[in-house]
Amino acid sequence: MLNVRALARYYAALVDGGLVPPPHSSLSKPLLGTHPHIPKFPSENTSKKQEVKQIHSLLTTKGLLYNPNTSPKDNSKWKTTFLFNTLIRAYLNFGQHQKTLHLFTLMLAHQTPPNSHTFPFIIKAATHSCPSIGTSLHTQVINRGVLYDPFIQTSLLGMYSYFGDLLNACKVFDEISHPSIVEYNAMLDAYAKNGNMSSAYSLFKSMPKRDVVSWTSVINGFAKNGLFGEAIRLFREMMLHDYVKCCFVTPNKATYVSVLSSCANLDERGALYIGKQIHGYIVRNEVFVTIFIGTALIDFYGKAGCLSNAIRVYNQMVVKKVCTWNAIISSLANNGREEQALDMFKKMKGEGLCPNEVTFIAVLTACARAKLVEIGLELFQSMAGEFGLVPIMEHYGCVVDLLARAGLLGEASEFIRRMPFEPDASVFGALLGACKIH
């Protein structure tokens, strides 16, 4: 007989990339050979995906999911709900949103009652599929009498916010009689994501208590809406607040990332000074430089023109991901080191990493700057051919820039004519800019 709790723990370990061996059960042997350590390659992730599928099949064939009547015990009903919840979570965490929603319909079809733990997962899955499913889930939540669960309310709020439906997000929030700080923060983020920073800020001011997430949500909201100066100002206020009132709101990794990104994008000389101060603070407080913080630092120094600092941060990073490489390649390309940027690109591929859309913006920019027309065109071709990436407007803009800068104005306009979609202002801008030079 399967130990349900142990099995759930095993799922959790699978999902979180943990190292826990499977529990004593009919699944006591690993299904797919060895258990990986920290995931390094995407292929390991797919093998875990496969394991979830295998477990699902096992549960089905043993009649544990769809045949609750065979269990004599009275508490088998909640056990089945529990199993469904964990299985749903496993699929959700692998990004299989359709499969997650499908499992939910199966659950209903087999008279397994969803509980308050079920809905947050399902709502998250619906958030990434379509609004109409989301609305019907809201109805389900009401019908099943779990509307006043704070977890579910927060999930619904986040869902409407994601759909750009700020009105319904507000409605959900207004129906919460005594919102917790988490629900306040979800509402702050909803305003910020939908571009309503004045409402975000006034809600922030009116909150009875604020934690790091509250501060970071508003700081990040300012940053995402292009108000970099405001983001930095609020960050300083937060640090001062901490110092004056002795209520310890210390920045965390998300805060650093947001404020560093603001420093990188602020077109004022003071930004370099503030960014350096933040970097200094990170060093002094021995904050662990995560991939996010490292990438933000590289980008910051790259944009500020301190290429040597960008390279130093890059060299100090032990674990690098594609975005880290993208940031250093862009930094090199934007500071007159185009060949080095292309070398980095080669090195990145040599380490087995797959370039993404952003990588190609960076390398195509490098080629355009250095007038490396042949290489640039080859790279553009390789996007779809070698890496299965579909070029978007920005990539076409880069190629137009590449051709036009090199004086090949005729080729550039011909390229625009053969684009698969209507060129936008940035594409013509690249052409006209080059016309001015030539």
Add this chain to the structure above:
DNA sequence: CTAGGGTTAG
């Protein structure tokens, strides 16, 4: 077993 904030892009 559940909810809130994060990097790279002429």
